[in-house]
Amino acid sequence: MAYNLDMPLEQALRTQRALRRLKTDPVEEELLLHLLDLAIRAPSGSNAQGWEFVVVRERETMARLARLNRQAFSLFRLFKPLAKMTPTRQRMFESARWQADHFEEIPALIIPCLKQVIWPFPFLAATSAFGSIYPAVQNLLLGARAAGLGAALITIPLWNLGAVRRAVGLPWRVTPCCLIPLGWPLEEYTPNRRRPVREVVSFERYGRRL
């Protein structure tokens, strides 16, 4: 195997986080394929593997997606003063702004799709569909982390689903679910921080904490 992704699982999980500040250096095609091969190790409903991944590197397509991202981000900025800005949120905002400003220069962007129309009802259909793509997305993010590649999970450009479809020629029955910018990072992976696990775990009944 050409790439060393043998980082211990626990270390990969505990240090995976969104790295949005990326160098413009290209990412090897073989590495992208290796990461996608790890992505599709994930489970999918009835093991149907109904996924499709579009890898975007061309500047023109990236510029179209950058515009979509920037439009939504401008709207978000209007509302920003309304939100409580903790230092953590402020850092995330700065990082998202950097990404919006440099979106055209992303070396590779992966768009995970489902080869189906996602019906919003019944709930079972919706959760089964999204549960058949996001596990693969998470595998991809973990593989990127182990490879030392910067990555992030974003959905904002999907505010205009039709425009994303047109940008990469997706038929109407193929649904783009999110976007993952990839590139060699200008930042470093550090341990991620979360609220204590016992605050989000109940036993037997909701709200019954340990």
Add this chain to the structure above:
Amino acid sequence: MAYNLDMPLEQALRTQRALRRLKTDPVEEELLLHLLDLAIRAPSGSNAQGWEFVVVRERETMARLARLNRQAFSLFRLFKPLAKMTPTRQRMFESARWQADHFEEIPALIIPCLKQVIWPFPFLAATSAFGSIYPAVQNLLLGARAAGLGAALITIPLWNLGAVRRAVGLPWRVTPCCLIPLGWPLEEYTPNRRRPVREVVSFERYGRRL
């Protein structure tokens, strides 16, 4: 750290698969908490961490969920003769039947939830919501695999969302997204098999294969 989850990432990804035949031996609470602590290392939209996990071990609750699962499974069996039964599908079906027949004896069942109502529209809202829980679900499955615990991602009992909510006392504004039976497996982890990656990857435009 009490548990050895230091399996190389790539090995964990390549051998994770649904193991449904489980022993009845209990799973230590500390291990469950450790796996959930790995689950919440996953990303979530705006890092909001709006998740909640309910761990079910009581027999009475498990029996209620078992009934829900069996009801849906019976319906599924009616349609089974209509589907093309490859050997792989047949094995999956047998495994799902074993699970349905032994659901009451599952040692621990985890229900990952979102602390929100999931709006089906616009699409951006739906995909951002599910994209804030399934990465954590996949982390949990990978942690279980590294610990040697059998696990599977199921959604079928959610055909009756209200009944699942009542079984574990979820308020209406907390949405259960899937269920993960956990236990020491009667089977072994073996490499998962998937279609070749190049068949599901396009470059620049949909359908442009390498």
